[in-house]
Amino acid sequence: MATREEKIKIASKFLKAAPPGEINDVFNDVRTLVGDDELLDGGILTALEEYNIEELATVEVPGIEGKVIVSKHGLIERNRFLNPKTNQTFMLDHLRQTASDLESHTVDEEVEELRKAIENDTEAYVADRYAEGVSAVYGSKGVVTIAIVHNKYSPSNYWNGRWRSVWTLDVATNEVKGAMKCKVHYYEDGNVQLETAKELENKLTKDASEPHKVIAKALLDFIGAAESKYQQALNESYHDLAESTFNGLRRALPYTRTKLDWNKILTYRIGAELAAK
Amino acid sequence: MTLLPELSEDLLSSIDQPLKVQTCDKTGKEYLLCDYNRDSNSYRSPWSNEFSPPLADATYPSAKLRKLEIAANDAFDTYRELYFEGGVSSAYFWDLDDGAFAGVILIKKIGDGKGRSKGAWDSIHIFEVQEKARNAHYQLTSTVMLYMLSSKNELGDMNLSGSMTRQAEMDGIVDDPSMHIANIGRMIEDMETKMRHLLKDVYFGKTKDTVNDLRSIESLAKVRKQQELQREIASKLQARQQ
Numbered sequence: 001m002a003t004r005e006e007k008i009k010i011a012s013k014f015l016k017a018a019p020p021g022e023i024n025d026v027f028n029d030v031r032t033l034v035g036d037d038e039l040l041d042g043g044i045l046t047a048l049e050e051y052n053i054e055e056l057a058t059v060e061v062p063g064i065e066g067k068v069i070v071s072k073h074g075l076i077e078r079n080r081f082l083n084p085k086t087n088q089t090f091m092l093d094h095l096r097q098t099a100s101d102l103e104s105h106t107v108d109e110e111v112e113e114l115r116k117a118i119e120n121d122t123e124a125y126v127a128d129r130y131a132e133g134v135s136a137v138y139g140s141k142g143v144v145t146i147a148i149v150h151n152k153y154s155p156s157n158y159w160n161g162r163w164r165s166v167w168t169l170d171v172a173t174n175e176v177k178g179a180m181k182c183k184v185h186y187y188e189d190g191n192v193q194l195e196t197a198k199e200l201e202n203k204l205t206k207d208a209s210e211p212h213k214v215i216a217k218a219l220l221d222f223i224g225a226a227e228s229k230y231q232q233a234l235n236e237s238y239h240d241l242a243e244s245t246f247n248g249l250r251r252a253l254p255y256t257r258t259k260l261d262w263n264k265i266l267t268y269r270i271g272a273e274l275a276a277k
Numbered sequence: 278m279t280l281l282p283e284l285s286e287d288l289l290s291s292i293d294q295p296l297k298v299q300t301c302d303k304t305g306k307e308y309l310l311c312d313y314n315r316d317s318n319s320y321r322s323p324w325s326n327e328f329s330p331p332l333a334d335a336t337y338p339s340a341k342l343r344k345l346e347i348a349a350n351d352a353f354d355t356y357r358e359l360y361f362e363g364g365v366s367s368a369y370f371w372d373l374d375d376g377a378f379a380g381v382i383l384i385k386k387i388g389d390g391k392g393r394s395k396g397a398w399d400s401i402h403i404f405e406v407q408e409k410a411r412n413a414h415y416q417l418t419s420t421v422m423l424y425m426l427s428s429k430n431e432l433g434d435m436n437l438s439g440s441m442t443r444q445a446e447m448d449g450i451v452d453d454p455s456m457h458i459a460n461i462g463r464m465i466e467d468m469e470t471k472m473r474h475l476l477k478d479v480y481f482g483k484t485k486d487t488v489n490d491l492r493s494i495e496s497l498a499k500v501r502k503q504q505e506l507q508r509e510i511a512s513k514l515q516a517r518q519q
Contacts, residue, residue, distance in 0.1 A: 128497050131490075150491050159483065163491040180433075184487045186479055190441030192423075194484045198433025231492055233431040235485070237394075241425050241437065242481040245396040248388050249423075250473055254359035260466055262459035265352050 004043070007034050012047035016054075019185035019193060020162035021153040023051060048094045049079075056149035056164050058134050061090050061099040068099070069136040071166075073145045076105070084138045085119060108140045111171060115139030117212040118169075121220040122146050129227070130163065144169045146223070158188035167223055169215075174204045176222060180230050198230050295422060296385045296399045298365055301325050309367040309383040311401070323350045323367045338370050342378060345454055346370040352458050353382055356466065361386045361398075379405045382465060394427040402465050411452060415460060417445045419468045423476055437480055443472055 002010070011030045018026035030044070051057075053075065058067040064083055070092060074082035082089050082105055091101040119137035126133040126148055133150040148165040161184040168177045177200070184194040206218040254260070297310045303325035308314075314321040319332040326343060328335050338346055349368035357366040364386030372378050381403045388396035399422040407414045422440040445468055449460035493500065 129493050131493065131497065152487065152490055159487060161487040161491050163488075182488055182491060184484045184491075186439075186483055186487075189443065190439060190479070192437070192439030192441070192479055192484065194488070195436045196433065227492065228494070229431065230433075231489070231494060233429070234435070234488060237427050237429070237432050237435055238481055238485045240392065241394060241396070241427060242477065244392065245388055245394045245425055245427075246423075246477065246481070248391075249361070249386050249396050249398040250469075251360050251362070252470065252473060256359070260356060260359065260462065262352070262462040262466075265355050265462075266348070266455050266458060 007036075008043035010034075011044050015044060015047040016051050018051065019160055020055075020151060020183050021155065021160040022185070023048075045094065052092070052094050052097075055162065056147055056166075057097065058149060058151070059092065059097055059099050061102070063102050064088065064090075067134045069134055069147050069149060071136065071138075071147045073138045073140075073147060073166075074136065082138070084115065084136055111139035111142060111144060114171065114212045114215060115144050117216040118144055118146065118219060121216045122148075125220050125224060129224075133163075142171045144171065159184065159186045161185070165223075165227065167219075169204065169219055171208050174207050175201065176204055176219065177201050178223065178226060180227060182234070196234060198233075200226060202226075295397070295424070296383055296401070298385065299329065301327075302329055303327060307365045309365055309385055311369070311381060311383060313371060313381045314367070314369045321369070323369060339372055341454075342370045342372060345378075345457060346380070348455060348458050349380065349382070349461070352462055353384070356462065357384055360469075364398075373405065375407075377405065377407045379403070380461070382461075393429050394425065396426075397424045398422070400469060402468070404461055404464070406457060406461075408451065411450055413449050413451045413457065413460065415447045415449060415464060417447075417461075417464055417468060419443050419445075419465070419472060421469070421472050421476060423480065425480070437484065439480075441472060441476060441479065443468060443475075 011034050014030050015023070015026055027048075052070050053072050057070045059070060061068045061083065064086055068081075068083045068090075070081050074084065076082055076089050079092050079094070080089050081092055087105050087107055089103050089105050090099040092099050115137055122135050122137050126135045130148065130150040132152070133148055135146065135148045138145040138147075146165070146167040148163075150163040152161045154160065162182070164181045166179050169175070179197070179199045181198075182194065182196040186192045202222070204215070204218050204222060206215050208215070298307050299310055299320060299322075300307055301322040301324045303322065306322075306324045308322050308324060310320050314323070316328060316332055316335045319328040319330050319335065321328050321335070321337070323346065326337065337343070346368055349370070350366070353366045353368055357364055361384065364384060366382070366384045368380060368382050370378060370380040381401065383402075384398070384400040386398045388394075401420045401422075403418045405416045420440055420442045424438040425436075426438075427435040445464060447460070447464055449456070451457060451460070
C-alpha cells in the first residue's frame with residue numbers, strides 16, 4: 001500500500017505532465033485513482049502551482065483587459081503575480097484558476113521605458129504570428145523578459161496544442177537568451193504526443209546606447225527570425241522522420257511488392273504436422 | 278504499480294508499456310515479454326516453452342494449442358522479416374472457456390538510429406477465436422506504439438510518441454487447425470498495414486498541422502490581405518456573371 005508521500009509524488013507527476021488544456025481531466029482522473037480528497041487538495045497544490053507557472057497559464061483578471069500570463073518572471077510572492085502592462089499584481093487561486101485582489105506595484109524605473117518599447121513591438125509581433133497568442137513583457141534589475149503563449153484547444157476533435165516562448169535581454173551585456181517549447185496532443189482512438197524544446201543564446205548588434213525604439217526593433221527582428229528558423233527546422237524534421245525513420249521501421253509492402261501468401265508460408269514451414277490429427 | 282494494488286492487475290493489461298525483450302536460455306533466440314506469457318515473475322519462451330526463471334506449477338498452453346503456437350511463431354517470424362526486415366516477434370496462445378481460445382502476436386522493431394533520429398515500433402495484436410464446426414469467428418484488437426525522437430542543433434529536442442488502437446472482426450473457414458494461422462495472419466497483415474497509414478497521417482500530418490497552426494509561418498497580416506484579395510476577386514467575378 002503506497003504511503004501518503006508516495007501517493008502525492010505519483011499524483012504530482014501525472015499532473016505536471018498533463019497535456020495542454022487537459023489539466024482538469026487529469027486532476028479528476030488522479031482523484032479517482034488516489035482517492036482521499038483531503039489528501040489530494042492539500043498535497044498536490046504545489047504540483048498545480050508549478051504546472052501553472054511552467055506552462056504560462058493564462059487567466060482573466062477582473063479589472064484588467066484581456067488575458068494575463070502567470071509565470072515565474074512575474075512571481076512577486078507565493079500566489080501573487082505581476083501584470084507588467086498595467087503595473088498591477090493579483091492573487092491567483094491555482095486550483096480554480098481565478099484571480100482577485102488587485103494591487104499596484106512599484107515599477108523598476110531604470111528599465112521601464114525600454115520595457116514599454118519592447119512590449120509595444122512584442123504585441124505587434126504576437127498579433128502577426130500567434131492568432132490567439134498572449135504575451136507579457138517584464139522589466140527588472142537590468143533584464144527584460146518576454147513571455148509568449150499560444151493555446152489551441154479542440155477537444156471535440158480530440159486534439160490540443162500549446163506554444164511557449166520565453167526570451168530575455170540583458171541590457172548591460174546585450175545577451176539574448178531564448179527557449180521555445182511546443183506540445184501537441186492527439187487522442188482519437190489513441191494517444192499521440194509531440195514535445196519539442198529548443199534553447200539558444202546570442203548577442204544583439206544594437207547596444208544599450210541606442211534609443212529604446214531601436215533596441216526593441218532589433219530584439220523583435222532577432223526573435224522573429226530565430227523563431228521562424230526554428231519552425232522551419234521542425235517542419236524539416238517532420239519530413240525526415242516520415243520519409244526516413246518511419247519507413248525504416250515497417251515497410252508498406254514486402255520487397256516482393258505483394259502481400260504475404262499465407263498458405264505458402266504454412267505448407268513450407270509446418271508440413272504435415274498440424275494436418276495430421 | 279504502487280498506487281492501488283488491486284487495480285494493478287487491470288491496469289497492467291490495459292496500459293501499453295514498451296515491449297521488453299529477453300533471450301531464451303535454451304535456444305538463444307530473443308522473445309518479447311507481456312502479461313500473456315507471464316506467470317508470477319517468470320516469463321515463458323515461445324521457442325523452448327520453458328519459464329525463466331524456472332517456475333513450479335506454472336501455467337502452460339494445452340498440447341493442441343502449443344502446436345498452433347509453434348506454427349504461429351514460425352509464420353510470424355517470416356511476416357516480421359518481410360515487413361520489418363529485422364526486429365523480434367513472439368506469439369502466445371491460451372485457452373478460453375467453451376472451447377474458444379485467444380492469442381497475442383507481438384512485434385518489436387527498433388530503428389537503426391541513423392541521422393540522430395531514433396524510432397521504435399511495438400505491435401500488440403490480441404485476438405479471440407470461437408469455433409463452430411468448420412467455421413471460426415475472429416475478434417482482433419490491435420495496438421501499435423510508435424516512438425520517434427530527434428536531437429539536432431537547429432532543432433533542439435523533438436519527441437513524437439504514442440499509440441493507436443483499432444479493432445476488427447471476421448469469419449473464416451477452418452478445414453484444419455493450420456488454417457487459423459492463415460486467417461489470423463491475413464487479418465493482422467491487413468490491420469497493421471491500415472494502421473501504418475493511419476499512424477503516418479496522424480503523426481506526420483495532424484500533429485504537424487497543429488504546430489503550424491500554433492505559429493504561423495507567414496505573417497498573419499499578409500495572409501489576411503491575400504484572403505481579402507481573393508474575396509474581392511471572387512465577388513467581382515460573380516458581379517460580372519450577372
